Amino acid sequence: MPAETRAPQGRVRNTRRSVVIADRAADWGIRIGGIFVILAVFGIMAYLIQVVVPLFWGGTAGDSRSFPARPPGEAVAVPNPGGAMMVLDEYRTIAVELQPSGTVTLVHLATGKRVPGPGFDFGGETPTALARSPSGRDLAFGFADGTVRFGTLQIGAQTLPASALTADAEHLGGSDYWKEGAFYRSLSANQLRKLTVETALEEPTALEEGAAAPILALDVRLGGTAERPTKSFAAADAAGIVRLGLGETATNLLTGEDTTEVAVSTLPPLPPGTRIRALLVTQGADQVYAAATDGTLYRYDTRNFEAPTLAERRKLFPDGVELTKLAFLAGEQSIVAGGSDGSVDVYFRLPRPSAGTADGYALVRAHRLEKHEAAVTAFDASERSKLFVTADASGQVWLRHSTSESTVLKLSSAGKGAWSEIALAPRDNAVLALAADGALAVWEIEVPHPEASLRTIFGKVWYEGYSGPGYTWQSSSGSDAFEPKLSLVPLIFGTLKATVYSLLFAIPIALLAAIYTSEFLHRRVRSVVKPTMELMASLPSVVLGFLAALVIAPVVESWISAVILAFALVPLTLLLAAHLWQLLPQALALRWGGLPKFATMFLVMGAALLGASALAPAFEALFFAGDFQDWVNGATGSGVPMLALLLLPLSVLALSWLFRRFFGDAYAMLLRGNPRAAGLLELGRWVGFLLLGGTVSWILATPFAGSGLDPRGGVFGTYVQRNTLVVGFAMGFAVIPIIYTIAEDALNAVPEHLRAASLACGATAWQTATSVVLPTAMSGVFAAVMIGMGRAVGETMIVVMAAGNTPLIDWNLFNGLRALSATIAVELPEAVRGGTLYRMLFLAALTLFVMTFVINTFAELVRLRFRRRAAQL
Secondary structure, eight states: OOOOOOOOOOOOOOHHHHHHHHHHHHHHHHHHHHHHHHHHHHHHHHHHHHGGGGGGSOOOOEEEEEEEOOOGOOOOOOOTTTTEEEEEESSEEEEEEEOOTOOOOEETTTTTTTTOOOOOOOHHHHHHHOOOOTTTTTTEETTTTTTTEEEEEEEEEEEGGGGOOOSSSSSETTTTEEEEEEEEOOOSSEEEEEEEEEEEEEEEESSSSSSOOOOOEEEEEEEOOOOSSEEEEEEEESOOEEEEEEEEEEEEETTOOEEEEEEEEOOOOOOOOOOOOEEEEOSSSSSEEEETTTTTTEEESSSSTSEEEEEEEEEEEETOOOEEEEEEOOTTSSSEEEETSSSSEEEEEEEGGGGGSSSSSSEEEEEEOOOOSSSSSEEEEOOOSSSEEEEESSSOHHHHEETTTEEHHHHTTTTOOOSSOOOOOOOSEEEEEEOTTOOOOEEEEEOOOOOOOOHHHHHBOOOOOOOOBBBBEEEOOOOOTOOOOOSSSHHHHHHHHHHHHHHHHHHHHHHHHHHHHTTTTTTHHHHHHHHHHHTTSSHHHHHHHHHHIIIIIHHHHHHHHHHHHHHHHHHHHHHHHHHHHHHHHHHHHHTTHHHHHHHHHHHHHHHHHHHHHHEEEEEHHHHHOOHHHHHHSSSSSHHHHHHHHHHHHHHHHHHHHHHHHHHHHHHHHHHSSSSHHHHOOOOHHHHHHHHHHHHHHHHHHHHHHHHHSSSTTTTTTOOOOOOOHHHHHHHHHHHHHHHHHHHHHHHHHHHHHHHHHHHHHHHHHHHIIIIIIIHHTTHHHHHHHHHHHHHHHHHHHHHHHHHBOOOOOOOOSSSSOOHHHHHHHHGGSSTTTTTTTHHHHHHHHHHHHHHHHHHHHHHHHHHHHHHHHHTTT
């Protein structure tokens, strides 16, 4: 009876309870940690969105109040078509109503209480024209005898102790009081604010000796310095004569008296019968604009005060549309024109040599805003931004922003009729409208970010002084009239430009190094090389940026021709050395295959660099007419040599493909046999392809350059010291270790049986590496490249220190750039919390977040696809 056989049984092992508990704790810890990481990422995104969203809220209207018309006994005749003028104080407490007759009325905005203010005494005369400066402080009055009188209207504010307010003050409501021509507002238990209005009037200034025609239009500006203030004004009389006046005030150091001398220049005459609707003069008195009722604008060039010229005549509106309002925006570069058809257009002056004007400048209509339903009747501009407010004959009041061409707010005033005057508060936080009968309406508004919109951030915008619409980033300037330019497009482009050029430098080096150390390098040498490469990643980016800015950039600038030559000479020299290595006896080549071969590579690269420095003068003379920087600027030489150099790799690849296509099999037969003869044949073929490719490239470059194709102006352009090439060097140094390490690990993870099978089929080591190992490890290699890209996209200090921080949109390798990360790092410490720039920088951070999120998501999808394909092996 055969013996019974028992199936083998596994050894029973009992896992200790502590191990099970530790395993479960680690499992839950990893899960919880991963969840918290995801929540942290979404929390960051939520916070960024919370800060950014207010940029796009537009404006909000708060409390609004309306007050009835004046009683019949208080009605004021308005002889001037321009009507009254309104000025608000910066605290939104009072408004000052100035009638052309000189009467001043103070209006308490909370209650509508009207009290008489200090008016202007014209000695019984009635002004025929009235003008004010943008601030409302400086005034000019024109009279029927052709004289002009200057005045000031100033709202003064004082902070006083609470005891300064006596019991006999009239309580207006809330914390406001009135007493003896002053308004008081209680700020706290111990402090109050006192508001007073003061007026002053100068003696008449005659513009012409003898009898003169009445002044019908007037404009005034205050300029100069605090020590020597100047007044520039323009006046048009009933005879159609326009005059420019320039007054300069000097103080006698002995007596302290101020004397004003006024010089008057008569401008070229207007066409007979012209009816002037508005007159504008710049602060520097270098331009005068006279606008007729029919919409014709006459621009005078008054830079030569003694000999002014009529520089331009332009029609602002189509025939049949009359001009109703014309005024400057802040900065006195843009002019807003309102028409009888409700049109609101913005013009500014630009150099246009071909326009046929006397001074080479021409007015261009840069912005066309939303039309009113009725004629524009009133206008006022902000003192601090490109905001302005318009009103039409139907009573609509719209708050607008010139540059963004947006209507920020539409204020409701149903049933109020047409407004004759309108005013915007000094802090852009209130709008006051006045009707001809004295009815008032006040709106409290909040417009924190009028210049920010999707169009201004991501679209082309036409800014003052620019030849056309474009993408511009300029967040600050030294001028009060500066308009921030907040397009993120140059920053996004700069980020992508830095990433692309750094990856062009880093990816080939990192991947080829990974393939070499994984597939060809001896293990002992690899154990030294790989840790050394990984140590490169530990270098702080601020150190790399410092070295790039202070060491690499000056060296590259001084040796730019040698650097460009080295890009071609180093790989060619390595290829030449590789072909020569094949000529060594096989035993010697195998013996030197480890460290000696690796050291030889560095010796060859060093020799190539020395050769590049030695050949640089001849290379610069042949390719760049002796001066590289003049060549890239287009001052000397032609683009043929550089174009031929760029076409050389394509020509060699094309020749190699054609050779393999038609002679590949026959050539493979020739390589069999003697290895030394095969090496000589390969060397001859390589040299022949190189010479033939150079000839073909030069032949092709000549007609290409003749047809207008020139590398200058594109990838090659004006050279600046801190440029994208330097950024590529430094950032490549930071990215190479990351890509190399991950890619090398992925290549080493490929199963050995795949390599063995390939080699057993007769493939060479290089063919095995490129056709078997690399495709199998493609998911890891692709992940390495994507992680390197993420590192490059988010790099800050290298870009801050080495890129020049110039927000340009061009692919010029020798120009600077400005990246999103660098802008955030440089400008966020100086940005006012909650301000437009502050939120724009957070929008830049959100944009960077979205860019990296999209790139990483796409990379993960591609990696998974490669991984599924590799799993089939």
